[in-house]
Amino acid sequence: MAESVKVVVDAMGGDYAPVEPVKGAVQAVKERQDIQVILTGDKTAIEKELGKYQDIPKDRIQIVHTSEVIETAEPPVMAIRKKKDSSIVVGLNMVKKQEADAFVSSGSTGAVLVGGQVLVGRSKGVERPPLAPLIPTKKGVSLLIDCGANVDARPSHLVQFAKMGAIYMEHVVGVENPRVAIVNNGAEEEKGNALVKETFPLLKACKSINFIGSIEARDIPAGFADVVVCEAFVGNVILKLYEGVGATLIEKVKEGMMSSFRSKIGALLVKPALKATLKTFDASEHGGAPLLGLKGLVVKTHGSAVAVEIKNAIFQCVQFKQQRINEKIAERINDQEQSTSEPA
């Protein structure tokens, strides 16, 4: 049997805590033998949830009681510092002390990002750990790297993002020789802002990645690249506009369908098929965004994540550990120091 992986799940994080995180954890340990889950949070509440399920492998699901909860609205740095007995801080500290391999949370994005960097710490050589959600495309998914909280990246950061993203897509998501592109305001090589212009030749010089050049935002949803590299401010705009355009367009579709008697009848017939197809293009469905380049793995699931997404995030952690992603990143990041110091 493959090496067993220990994942801490924040039972207090997200809109549906503790119900959904606990349910996801139970599903994960039931489906795979090589997983141990530690739930951090209020013991009484978690035990009550666990009581709903039968045949739980009790040796592989445990509770670590915590007395505090970090709210979404709290300033992250302060929250991490003050709430030492919160489900997030305790969970991240377990990863730091190597008592666990990974931490999954649907709680405050800011607190998870700050805590991941401050408590778990960066891998040797990693300048800045990126947050890298999977976004839906026509063909499947792409990794959008970086969507984190640290904006105004330097070219060397983007080069590291490209390398980490390529490793993730290849070994966790299973895309062979992933196509890496940098977000730009045109496809031509002379296009770009100062950051992109400086980064482009560095990426071109990277032998370890399959760099295909610039990608215009229009071509991201079409799936022209597997790893979409950008600075976090731009990444944030892309991720949130995906959501925003999607939501507004779906509303328009519904409105259109309800606009006449004829179309209402049609809507009834179309609805089930449409729902299934649109689900494949829902950014939130792809759940876990890893915070890469840390000494352990930290995965942020969105605030409204339900059990299946928590479960998938846990499975991502297993894949990450078993595929030795951190070791692979450490290797390639060292190799990076050569190429970024000699721009092509």
Place this chain on the structure above:
Amino acid sequence: MAESVKVVVDAMGGDYAPVEPVKGAVQAVKERQDIQVILTGDKTAIEKELGKYQDIPKDRIQIVHTSEVIETAEPPVMAIRKKKDSSIVVGLNMVKKQEADAFVSSGSTGAVLVGGQVLVGRSKGVERPPLAPLIPTKKGVSLLIDCGANVDARPSHLVQFAKMGAIYMEHVVGVENPRVAIVNNGAEEEKGNALVKETFPLLKACKSINFIGSIEARDIPAGFADVVVCEAFVGNVILKLYEGVGATLIEKVKEGMMSSFRSKIGALLVKPALKATLKTFDASEHGGAPLLGLKGLVVKTHGSAVAVEIKNAIFQCVQFKQQRINEKIAERINDQEQSTSEPA
């Protein structure tokens, strides 16, 4: 009768030239008495197109023959310099010499942007002329300013964009006291990259605009602001992702509708209503993007613009001239120099 406005239309620009530009020009002069159109391009080709229409008011539609065409793929600066007898250069020069009030083209965006700045020239006090397309929202349209070719803007540029955008939305589009917001990676005031953080207090200090703070990309399609201010690289990403997500989602909707016999029947019933509603959310339908802050007006219509969009762009020019937008911009830009030199 209102003051007559002279608009040059590039008859050779865009995917459907000269058919659609000529058709749009004919429709414009037929619908309104206060418009004169000058078509630049190959005289024989234009005359052939004009020959298709009856009852043209010949005194208000004229041809200026040009022998060259700037292709979309040509490097813009070189094209503007070399092709002095192209429909774009001749048209822009007419605006420069005040032989016309405005220029409309569906041709090379780069050439129109470069030519607008180099040939027509900036209004006094304008540091950088922004390209500002109207984008569809749930509620109507918003002005996305800047989507031009000059990236890496400074805070003072963004303040000018906000002022020019507000004037345009108020007096050309007709939105009273337009809400102005800056694109940010979070709604809180402390969020942002270096540029946004520096610009935010300057906008807050502007008494002449209705500044409502930051806007997250998610809320742009929902129509939370009338004037969406951003640096051109980010604007380009927003504009093109709008298109890209829209196109992919519509494909998914079609795919969903064709996935079963039941849904195919439903699709037939739903189609006409759906088509009409989705048309209101098609970024390309809103046609003309003005290049603001020049001595005359330059409007770029998208490459696949058809007659109705050319006509609407011509009408925009009339509104622009009759509302004395350039004079209003000049006034407010002078007023700007106080507020940007004293950040709040």
